[in-house]
Amino acid sequence: MDSGVIARQQRRLQLSRLQSVDVVQPLAARIFSMAAVNLEAAGGSDGRIQLRYLPLDEARELRSIVLARASGLDRASGEAPEQVIAFVPPRQLAMSLLLRTSTAGLLLLTALVLVGTVMTEGWGGIPLAFLTGGIPALIIATEFMKYFNFTIADSPDGLRLRFGLAQTQTRTVxxxxxxxxxxxxxxxxxxLGWVRVQLNVAGVGRGDDRKEETVLTPVSDRATAALIIARVLPGVDLDDLAWCSAPSRARWRSPVQWGSLAVAWTDLLFAARSGRITRRLMYVPHARTQSVRVTEGPWERPLRLASMHVDSTKGPVRITGLHLDAEFARQVAFEQADRARDARATDTGVRRSGDAVGD
Incomplete structure (x- = not known):
């Protein structure tokens, strides 16, 4: 891409390292049917090119051409077909944001402050109630506009995500x-049987403005989430895991969530579970394990406890078996390192076999 009038700049991206081609429409651009095209390759911010602005049809055509070239197809083949597999209705999105633990807690605090202030000091505490109530309202409005009409479609080049109210975005995972x-x-x-699905994606998560690229679906029922996850982790049944729980003495280290702490593994992946108020289930394929660590904090050591960490790329998913029996944690860590090594030896690698890539 060439840019600049006074200072000319030329940048090139290697298609074999291409991660995504996104079409983004800010509100002002939508008025004039324009769009920006964001191309990203492995390497973080240095591997990102933004082309602003093109007519919407040209932006979509450019995206199709680049994706076809990156997949080794002819540029005239057009965009790969897609099939919509999930859609998040605006009503469900709004309800999920209201019922989220942090939002519900702030709203409850607002109600308590309002009632307590009115009963003791009259209406003088209303400004504080507006402050505590305004924070969750702002959070809800921001995320509602970001993930409005969230649609997930399956295509040969990955999962395509479309979302946004004021600014619409089209992404490919x-x-x-x-x-x-x-x-x-x-x-x-x-x-209600709802979950949010998050991802660690190679090359994503290095900046604060990349948070939306780690969300696969902001909310969905478990059946839909299982359908989406099956596309990402084929052949894996996430409900068929034999969990190994933390010992009962872990209650002295983590009195609230100790009963939810556990790890599990299959021939394909390692899993960790934590949280009682907000439950988190984290999964990493053995072939994607970067390193394995065992840590013993000053409060764990007297209780003969240790935490096991299976490191992945940067992102919201952190696979940690908290407060396990120390000997068990070390044994599982050594076994996980062996499983990861064996899986990487048989893994097909970053690109599927048979794919040809042009630079």
Whole structure:
């Protein structure tokens, strides 16, 4: 891409390292049917190119051409077909944001402050109630506009995500770049069977503005989440895991969540579970394990406890078996290192076999 008038700049991206090609429409650009095209390759911010602005049809055509070239197809083949597999209705999105643990807690605090202030000092505490109530309202409005009409479609080049109210975005999650996956279940969501699915994607998560690129779905029922996860981790049944729980003495280190702490593994992946109020289930394929660590904090050592960490790429999914029996944690860590080594030896690698890439 060439840019600049006074200072000319030329940048090139290697297609074999291409991670995503996104079409983004800020509100002002939507008025004039324009869009920006963001191309990203492995390497963080240095591997990102933004082309602003093109007519919407040209932006979509450019995206199709680049994706076709990156997949080794002819540029005239057009965009790969897709099939919509999930859609998040605005009503469900709004309800999920209201029922999230942090939001519900702030709203409850607002109600308590308002009632307590009115009963003791009259209406003088209303400004404080507006402050505590305004924070969750702002959070809800921001995320509602960001993930409005969230749609997930399956295509040969990965999972395509479309979302946004004021600024619409079209993203592609390449399956081969997914390093780890996590399910988040706040307390009030569990009665409704809702979960949020998050990802660690290679090359994503280095900046604060990349948070939306680690969300596979902001909320969905477990059946839909299982369908989406099956596309990312084929052949894996996340409900068929034999969990190994933390010992009962872990209650002295973590009195609230100790009963939820556990690890599990299969021939394909390692999993960790934590959280009682907000439950978190984290999964990493053995072949995507970067390193394995065992840590013993000053409060764990007297209780003969240790935490086991299976490191992945940067992102929201952190696979940690908290407060396990120390001997058990060390044994599982050594075994996980062996499983990771064997899996990497037989893994097909970053790119599927048979793919040809042009630079």
């Amino acid at each position: 390449p399956i081969r770049r997914v390093q780890a996956i996590g399910l988040v279940e706040p307390l009030l969501w569990r009665r």
